[in-house]
Amino acid sequence: MSNTPMLKVENLGITFGGLKAVDNLSLSIEKRELYGLIGPNGAGKTTVFNLLTGVYKPTTGTFCLDGEELTGKNSVEINRRGIARTFQNIRLFGQMSVLDNVKVGLSNSAHYNVFEGILRLPRYHREETEMNERAMSLLSVFGLDGEYAYKASNLPYGKQRKLEIARAMATSPKLLLLDEPAAGMNPNETAELMETIRFVREKFDMTILLIEHDMKLVSGICENVTVLNFGTVLASGKTDKVLDNPKVITAYLGE
Amino acid sequence: MKIKFNRKMIGSVIAAIAIYAVIAILILTGILPRSMQSLVVKISYYVVLALSLNLIVGFLGDLSLGHAAFYAVGAYAGCAFALYSGLPLIPNFIISLLIGGISAAIIGFLISCAILKLRGDYLAIVTLAFGEFIRSIVKIIPGLGGTKGLTGVPSFDRFEGFTFGYAVVIIVIIILCNFTNSRHGRTITAIRDNAIAAESVGINIKRYKVLVFTVSSFMAGMAGVLFGFYKTSVEPADFTYNVSIEVLVMVVLGGMGSLKGSVIAAIIIVALPELLREAAAYRMLIYAIALITMMMLNSSPKFAALKAKALDRLYSVRESITAVFKRAK
Numbered sequence: 306m307s308n309t310p311m312l313k314v315e316n317l318g319i320t321f322g323g324l325k326a327v328d329n330l331s332l333s334i335e336k337r338e339l340y341g342l343i344g345p346n347g348a349g350k351t352t353v354f355n356l357l358t359g360v361y362k363p364t365t366g367t368f369c370l371d372g373e374e375l376t377g378k379n380s381v382e383i384n385r386r387g388i389a390r391t392f393q394n395i396r397l398f399g400q401m402s403v404l405d406n407v408k409v410g411l412s413n414s415a416h417y418n419v420f421e422g423i424l425r426l427p428r429y430h431r432e433e434t435e436m437n438e439r440a441m442s443l444l445s446v447f448g449l450d451g452e453y454a455y456k457a458s459n460l461p462y463g464k465q466r467k468l469e470i471a472r473a474m475a476t477s478p479k480l481l482l483l484d485e486p487a488a489g490m491n492p493n494e495t496a497e498l499m500e501t502i503r504f505v506r507e508k509f510d511m512t513i514l515l516i517e518h519d520m521k522l523v524s525g526i527c528e529n530v531t532v533l534n535f536g537t538v539l540a541s542g543k544t545d546k547v548l549d550n551p552k553v554i555t556a557y558l559g560e
Numbered sequence: 561m562k563i564k565f566n567r568k569m570i571g572s573v574i575a576a577i578a579i580y581a582v583i584a585i586l587i588l589t590g591i592l593p594r595s596m597q598s599l600v601v602k603i604s605y606y607v608v609l610a611l612s613l614n615l616i617v618g619f620l621g622d623l624s625l626g627h628a629a630f631y632a633v634g635a636y637a638g639c640a641f642a643l644y645s646g647l648p649l650i651p652n653f654i655i656s657l658l659i660g661g662i663s664a665a666i667i668g669f670l671i672s673c674a675i676l677k678l679r680g681d682y683l684a685i686v687t688l689a690f691g692e693f694i695r696s697i698v699k700i701i702p703g704l705g706g707t708k709g710l711t712g713v714p715s716f717d718r719f720e721g722f723t724f725g726y727a728v729v730i731i732v733i734i735i736l737c738n739f740t741n742s743r744h745g746r747t748i749t750a751i752r753d754n755a756i757a758a759e760s761v762g763i764n765i766k767r768y769k770v771l772v773f774t775v776s777s778f779m780a781g782m783a784g785v786l787f788g789f790y791k792t793s794v795e796p797a798d799f800t801y802n803v804s805i806e807v808l809v810m811v812v813l814g815g816m817g818s819l820k821g822s823v824i825a826a827i828i829i830v831a832l833p834e835l836l837r838e839a840a841a842y843r844m845l846i847y848a849i850a851l852i853t854m855m856m857l858n859s860s861p862k863f864a865a866l867k868a869k870a871l872d873r874l875y876s877v878r879e880s881i882t883a884v885f886k887r888a889k
């Protein structure tokens with residue numbers, strides 16, 4: 306069974322009042338692969354993430370995670386089955402501490418119930434300690450352990466993006482979806498982030514689907530890419546070949 | 561079982577005992593005038609109401625204008641039991657307290673299931689309607705005394721009233737502190753801060769909303785029982801939407817999501833009109849003005865910045881004072 310792809314998308318599509326935001330998308334991502342999804346503004350990249358995480362229900366097509374069909378399921382269920390994501394416009398729990406943001410992601414891995422929580426029974430203490438340790442070790446992967454007590458909204462922009470990844474990782478996903486994780490970062494921060502993403506893949510054997518605007522950045526770390534344009538696949542395959550494709554170059558540079 | 565004692569906890573326990581002892585002495589020696597003694601009891605159930613509403617408004621971020629409904633259900637269920645059970649006072653009160661809390665929790669559970677899809681203004685309007693709806697239902701249920709309500713509920717003496725009121729307040733504070741610092745409490749704050757992100761990490765928002773309403777109405781129900789035992793009667797007129805608004809004012813003035821704030825605001829708002837008898841007629845007007853002012857101020861970023869600055873300065877002052885003390889040692 307080792308050759309079941311981690312994610313298999315077939316003919317996925319969605320229409321918003323006549324606009325085909327995503328049309329007939331098919332792609333397949335192997336386990337432990339770092340896969341890129343690129344395309345100009347408004348191409349439908351974020352919409353693909355919203356489809357894969359159950360924010361929108363697809364009008365056509367299906368997708369399977371590790372052989373299990375998830376089409377039509379809601380966000381909560383999809384996350385529990387193993388897809389976690391970050392957002393293009395950062396969505397942290399702003400008033401909560403950095404540590405608590407990650408612990409919210411770990412919440413479903415704990416089992417103590419409301420009464421055990423209110424009465425502080427042994428399982429509460431045991432699982433809270435465990436969560437603290439796991440959250441701190443995740444934070445240290447992203448270099449955020451020093452700021453664990455900060456309010457999330459007080460973090461600088463780059464660190465907020467990293468915290469979002471840490472929170473997504475806390476749900477122990479099989480597939481991680483990153484929506485423009487380097488947006489708004491300077492070149493140094495971007496380079497460092499790419500290192501972190503690679504490290505996450507190695508350390509957690511993670512499969513990652515990455516949306517990126519910057520083609521150079523994608524070619525640096527993704528084995529395969531799919532290029533979207535106006536909701537349809539323009540090209541797909543090995544990164545270097547796709548990026549040399551004249552159609553892709555015109556789409557990016559304009560007619 | 562391992563109980564973790566830290567300094568902060570020991571400090572709170574000592575403070576709680578000290579406050580109790582001081583007020584108990586004031587009551588027992590008769591230093592506190594009669595009117596003030598009953599005020600102490602009244603404060604206790606308002607504190608519980610404010611704390612419980614804060615869970616919905618402050619922590620979950622939903623605007624509920626129907627808190628009086630849960631308060632009423634608790635009061636009626638608990639007091640009806642107390643009236644008909646004929647048990648000795650103390651066990652009667654404790655069992656009534658539980659019955660009131662549980663009945664209110666059941667109603668809270670049912671109502672929250674019904675309003676799951678609503679948000680913001682719509683939620684506010686529908687909860688307001690539910691409040692009035694419960695009040696009308698209570699009038700027509702046989703055995704609850706119609707518009708006259710229930711009379712002859714067993715009564716406390718002032719000292720017992722204070723002791724039980726205080727105990728309930730402490731229990732509610734412990735429940736809320738522990739709840740808000742558990743994984744469930746964190747989840748609730750996460751939903752308030754960003755519902756879409758919460759769903760993306762596998763949080764079932766509806767389940768948690770129902771949980772919040774249930775826990776909150778349990779506590780509001782207990783406040784109702786305290787009220788019934790204090791007043792020795794309950795009637796539909798005790799649970800108009802004015803009560804819901806009054807409690808909401810306490811939550812907003814004390815600060816959304818601040819337990820300490822709710823306690824302090826409830827004390828001030830209950831005590832002030834009694835202390836300034838003449839101003840009592842303008843109470844609702846003053847609330848309205850205070851509420852609107854706070855809402856306007858809280859939604860203005862300039863004011864938030866100002867507040868943060870003031871707090872920062874306060875903290876730095878405190879830090880330098882402690883530093884001086886440390887050096888002196």
Ligand SMILES: Nc1ncnc2c1ncn2[C@@H]1O[C@H](COP(=O)(O)OP(=O)(O)OP(=O)(O)O)[C@@H](O)[C@H]1O
Binds near residue numbers: 326345
């Ligand atoms: N909920 C919606 N209702 C209507 N149209 C939508 C909705 N969501 C997205 N669209 C449209 O679908 C198209 C694709 O949007 P999407 O956000 O997926 O683009 P994108 O590739 O992520 O772009 P960017 O690089 O700017 O983030 C756009 O034309 C957008 O206006």
Ligand SMILES: [Mg+2]
Binds near residue numbers: 350351352393
């Ligand atoms: Mg996008």
